[in-house]
Amino acid sequence: MIGEPDDLLRAIEAALFAAEGPMSPAELMSVIGTDGLGDALPRLAALYAGRGIELVERGGRWHFQTASDLAHILRRTREEPRKLSRAGIETLAIIAYHEPVSRAEIEAIRGVQISKGTLDVLLEAGWIRPAGRRETPGRPLLYATTPSFLTHFGLGSRKDLPGIADLKAAGLLDPVDLAFEQIQMEKGDTGSDDPDDGEDE
């Protein structure tokens, strides 16, 4: 396929190919029994670029998958994976773009209470996880997305969430109160540039 398939590359290829799920470099090293991977993973990914199968990294874990432009061939024989309700989609989006986020914060954005089943479905799908508690009165439980979320939606990291940079720049990921103060401040002092704005991470 290429000049001389080196042993490390072959071993990584075989391990990722046989694995039942994505693997981190640490897991790979343990399976292959090596102390370092060097640049083998990006090199292997480059070898597969443009093929029917691709090697991709999602949230620090690697896996092979079919090329997305071949979806039409493969989708035909398959059932649609779980269909999320609109509440589920919005809740997932809010968690992904705001994480970590409490249930009350999700409800504040959606303007309705979350029915119990909504978070359950997302938890069951393995897309969200409890992520500690906020140290405020009531110590609300926080939610964040999982590596499987990135894997499923084909995201290298949360930075790849569609439009997240624009939303952040527009302040649309800030809470209403913060955005409101920001607008008031800009009205009063148009030159104002609060260094603490916009960043909610």
Next chain:
Amino acid sequence: MIGEPDDLLRAIEAALFAAEGPMSPAELMSVIGTDGLGDALPRLAALYAGRGIELVERGGRWHFQTASDLAHILRRTREEPRKLSRAGIETLAIIAYHEPVSRAEIEAIRGVQISKGTLDVLLEAGWIRPAGRRETPGRPLLYATTPSFLTHFGLGSRKDLPGIADLKAAGLLDPVDLAFEQIQMEKGDTGSDDPDDGEDE
């Protein structure tokens, strides 16, 4: 990876990768939606020759598999140190001191029934072996220790095992605390009537 991954090759590659089992050319054609494969399958197989993954034909059906010389990656044996249970160590001791000995004899000496699992563990550890049958009614199977037993316990021969007098001198037969401890322990399981359940662990 190669010059120009042609579309048919890419489609075959993706379809075989995502398939849940080997596929015949006819099935492939139906999935991909093409009238002929030409020499695409052998060509694809040639591309993968020598890689960590190989495309192989078995009885007219094609599938990807991990290169056979990398099979060790798929199945690794990890040794995990495990402590022998009290039933295990006592049974082993009785076999060592009394070999060859039948299960019924071991139970008579221990005063507690032993489960099959206990003997299995000792067999698995390679410390005991079946040693023929006693020519008495029922022809019970006899057990004896193995050379690995001697090696593991650092014994030149079974004669190196301390005798009863030695044990007594070393306080290992001290009837006061040992016997008392044992009596306390066995109160719990003497009521059990399941022959495989008489473990005193």
Next chain:
Amino acid sequence: MLGDDEDNFDLPLNETHSDDVLTLDLDGWEGPLDLLLTLARAQKVDLAKISILALTEQYIAFIERARALKLEIAADYLVMAAWLAYLKSCLLLPKDPTVDPSPEELALRLQLRLQRLQAMREAGARLMGRDRLGRDVFGRGNPEGLKVIRKAAWDASLYELIAAYGMVQARGDEPVHIVQRRPVMTLDQAIERVSRMVGAVIDWTSLEAFLPIEATGDYRRSALASSFVAALELARQGRVALMQETAFAPLMLRSAA
């Protein structure tokens, strides 16, 4: 019957109940904010430029119409309608600087909320539209799996082996209870010892001098206590004299004879 209404939105109809009763499917919206967002989008302008006053009027009109149709309306929709009616009147009335928060502030906050909900709604749609694993792209259909076979490396030491055998053997024996000697000097021993030794000394002698030289630790403490009691007993019998110069000073003994 609603199609000729001049409003630029339609009530979603639940067509399955169409024969006798017209049902307004408020369940189609996830709460008042969702309904407001739907109405706002009907204004077909950027949410940042939306007319909150127009939106308020549309919402109130919508709810009024639903009430006219004698539909059950969830309380939160009515609360929102009341709040919007209040907001509308505030927005229309001459500005009252004492009102806090100002109606403009309330309107802005509502607008910000709608923008945020809309942003997340769009983000969700874009997320769902990605090439998703298991729908658009696929992992290996039948992975061999990486199996780690855990093999138990059974471990036991020789000591454990012989101790276990000792235990098995001991179990067969009748338990014998032996009370171990504890390191004590009994009172009788102490009386015998002190009375014997005191005869051999002439001058006042410290009680400690009567203790066995080899006595250490617990045995010495026991011997000291017993010898002290022995001294008291012998004094009571008039066989020894005791003297102590001051509290905690050495207790001195001498034969009374």
